[in-house]
Amino acid sequence: MTALSPTAPSKPSPEPSSKASSKAPSRAGRPGPVAWLMRQLSRGVVQLILAVVGLLWLAPAFGLFVSSLRPDQDNASSGWWTALTNPGDLTFDNYSALLDNSGIIDSFWNTVLISVPATVTVVVVASLAGYAFAWLEFPGRDWIFLAVVGMLVVPIQVGLLPVAKMFGAVGLFGTIPGVILFHVAYGLPFAVFLLRNYFAEIPKEMLEAARTEGCSELRIFTSLVLPLGRPAIASLAIFQFLWVWNDMLVALIFADSQSQPLTVALQSEMRQFGSNIGVLAPGAFLSLIVPVTVFFAFQRHFVQGVMAGSVK
Amino acid sequence: MPATPVKAPAGPAPLPGRAGPGTTEPKDSPRRRADRRRRLVALLFLLPALLLLGALVAYPILFTVGRSLFDASGTRFVGAENYTAMFDDPATLKAIRNTAIWVLVAPALLTGLGLVLAVLTEKIRWATAFKLVLFVPMAISFLATGIIFRVVYEQDPDRGVLNAVAVGVHDAFDEGAHYPTARPKDSTVLAKGKDGSYTTKEKASPGNTVNLGLVGVPPKDLPKDAGPARKAADATAHGDELRGVVWVDFTLGGGGKPGQVDPKEKGLPQVAIEAVDAKGKAVAKTTTASDGSYHFSKLSPGDYSIRLPARTFAEPYTGVEWLGPTLITPAIIGAYMWIWTGFAMVLIAAGLAAMPRDVLEAARIDGASEWQIFRKITAPLLAPVLGVVFVTMVINVMKVFDLVYVIAPGPVQEDANVLALQMWLVSFGGGNNQGLGSALGVLLLLLVVPAMIFNIRRFRRSQS
Incomplete structure (x- = not known):
């Protein structure tokens, strides 16, 4: 429903606004030179305000990026902005040190090993369930769906303690599969909700035609519903992937030191914040490079996924 | 809620109410068998989701609500x-x-x-x-x-x-540098006021030179551009000008004379200076140059004392916590x-x-x-x-x-x-x-x- 890209309706096309502003002075009669000047001025002020806001938004991340390129002693003695006057002092040493830091690199791979299966599983399980809720007949269907949607309201905090005990009993506590399972379970209500609603929009005639031709439900699901549902599935996958990739709370509890993801590994370095910038700054960029790449690669689906996911 | 029931087909996809248990079909009719098969298929599609949600979301809610009624160790029921x-x-x-x-x-x-x-x-x-x-x-x-x-x-x-921005903005309205550890070399020249400022004991008039020696400025506090004060100290004042230097009355390595601007001794830059008239009102303000020199020009004739305001000796503003x-x-x-x-x-x-x-x-x-x-x-x-x-x-x-x-x-x-x-x-x-x-x-x-x-x-x- 919304996207940043020009193809989406959210794009404020210059056409209506310029038309609007050309009509604006009509109450004062003819658009005189004074009105024209005022309009240009106010437009200039708007441009200036937004440019300042944009810079304000870029500055914090840019500052950390510059810090990540400075040696520790420089970061300890002066601010990142002093490096702008002599960029020759910037080095990639922190990054190469980070790549040699086996703890950080292991945790990076743990993040991958958690995020990818957790995303794929949610998509598969929720697509199956979403299809069943949308197009299969069975008693109590609407009530069960309502119960699933109701679970959307459950904050993950409510589940932490009982699931931790349960996983402890079956030996999943502290393991990567345990973290994945928790993310899958708490990602499902939203995923089922989203996909059920999207699949329900598929024209009934298409499904009936397939059924009368004797296609099995599994075949209809794989060759008709999944391809048609691709936009929703893509948005869901991106949303779920980001959610899991960026998670700290769940991993903080369910992952032990062997299976901890990057967020938890970096968090444990925060205690000596001042002296650890050399690890934390490049580490933060290591952790955000993947989601930001996903953002730029799939902008539309990303925005839609985030917007839809905001009900969570 | 059911997905768009446009028409009621007699075919393979009956509406929800139709397929329920109230139907009067004979047992094991092809229709009943198809229904049962369809339910089985639906169950298979739903099973993974329902198992995960039941075990990891639904049950934990009940557990948490129950657990909240017990004490820390979980053995004693404590109600609310x-x-x-x-x-x-x-x-x-x-x-x-x-x-x-x-x-x-x-x-x-x-x-x-x-x-x-x-x-x-x-x-x-x-x-x-x-x-x-x-x-x-x-x-x-x-x-x-x-x-x-x-x-x-x-x-x-x-x-x-x-905080760099906060300090920058603050200092833009706050003239002069801060030398929190500085103090006069000779307390007979400068007297400390109640607010922490220092004022000359003797009055000066336009045409005079008033040199003020301070000590207690560690080398790290001294700005890099601080220059020798000797030359400026020796310059003579014009008729309507009151001038002098504020300098560090201390020669590194020893050998300097107290109260005298020795060749190696440096001026103290950016010190706020005020010329105070007989009523105690600051009539002119300036700050010292990099060699520590200051001058008030076009002062009307009269007696003035020279004051170093308290903020010079206060800790510098370090921003917001x-x-x-x-x-x-x-x-x-x-x-x-x-x-x-x-x-x-x-x-x-x-x-x-x-x-x-x-x-x-x-x-x-x-x-x-x-x-x-x-x-x-x-x-x-x-x-x-x-x-x-x-x-x-x-x-x-x-x-x-x-x-x-x-x-x-x-x-x-x-x-x-x-x-x-x-x-x-x-x-x-x-x-x-x-x-x-x-x-x-x-x-x-x-x-x-x-x-x-x-x-x-x-x-x-x-x-x-």
Whole structure:
């Protein structure tokens, strides 16, 4: 429903606004030179305000990026902005040190090993369930769906303690599969909700035609519903992937030191914040490079996924 | 709720009510068998989801509600005791209070800022780029945001950008350098005032030279551009000019004479100087040059004393303690705004783009002012979108955890505490009171439910 890209309706096309502003002075009669000047001025002020806001938004991340390129002693003695006057002092040493830091690199791979299966599983399980809720007949269907949607309201905090005990009993506590399972379970209500609603929009005639031709439900699901549902599935996958990739709370509890993801590994370095910038700054960029790449690669689906996911 | 029952087909997909158990078909008719098969297929499709949700979401809710009625060790039934304890325990009370601040402040600020930016972006051509810049933080983890803002909020103005700006702005209105350890070499020349300033005991008139020797300035405090003061000290004053130097009356390595500007001794730059008349009023102000020299020209004839104001000897301004106990919550809300403003703006901008342009045009042609148009047309039409943004933010803010956990330094964590963090601290982070932790989880659930119901309803409506 919304996207940043020009193809989406959210794009404020210059056409209506310029038309609007050309009509604006009509109450004062003819658009005189004074009105024209005022309009240009106010437009200039708007441009200036937004440019300042944009810079304000870029500055914090840019500052950390510059810090990540400075040696520790420089970061300890002066601010990142002093490096702008002599960029020759910037080095990639922190990054190469980070790549040699086996703890950080292991945790990076743990993040991958958690995020990818957790995303794929949610998509598969929720697509199956979403299809069943949308197009299969069975008693109590609407009530069960309502119960699933109701679970959307459950904050993950409510589940932490009982699931931790349960996983402890079956030996999943502290393991990567345990973290994945928790993310899958708490990602499902939203995923089922989203996909059920999207699949329900598929024209009934298409499904009936397939059924009368004797296609099995599994075949209809794989060759008709999944391809048609691709936009929703893509948005869901991106949303779920980001959610899991960026998670700290769940991993903080369910992952032990062997299976901890990057967020938890970096968090444990925060205690000596001042002296650890050399690890934390490049580490933060290591952790955000993947989601930001996903953002730029799939902008539309990303925005839609985030917007839809905001009900969570 | 059932998916678009356009026509009632007698074929393979009967409507819900039709397939139920009330039908009068004979047993084992082909139809019954097909029904049973269909149910089995549906069950297979649903099974993975239902198993996961049942075991890891539904059961935990019941467990947590039950557990909240037992004491810390889980052996003694205490009824509602954990719920009343919440409001007795100072740490939990603080967390509840902070969560209330978050809910009252952050959603309103975000919705307002999002609205203003959404309206403004309508007027520029690079709106897409602007939205992109503000939306990117949504992709970044709370942890990375926390690290980013720890650098922003760093207390030392030499390292934290926000305090560097604060100090820069402050110093722009505060003339003169600070030499907190400096003091006069000779207390017979300069007398200390009650406010910490120093004033010459002897009066001087235009045409005089008054050299003021200070000591106690460590070399690291002396600016790099400080130059020898001798030359300026020897210069003679013009008729209506009162001049002199402020210098460090100390020769490195020894050999200098007290009270005399020796060749190696340096001037003290950027010291604020005031010429004070007989009534004690400062009639002229200046600051010393890099060689420590100062001069007041065009003074009317009379006797003046020279004063070094107290601020020169005060500790320099070091900015705001962003991560201290008083400002920690606003500081974290600031970082939170950095993440979510883009979301609010994009959602509201989409609502704006859906405005009926012809209505706005008609209003403009009828002579309505932009403010009237905003109040009478745009705002009412936009209200539902604003509501959605606001409620979504309320839900999110209630559950905020990571950002507080990451940004608040250990000693002030207690001052920044929020409900979700306290729940974690109590049950896992050393508190070891799972009864109270469960009660806090239930409280969180109860707080979130009304907002969630609103949001799900809205989503359902937008889908149909």
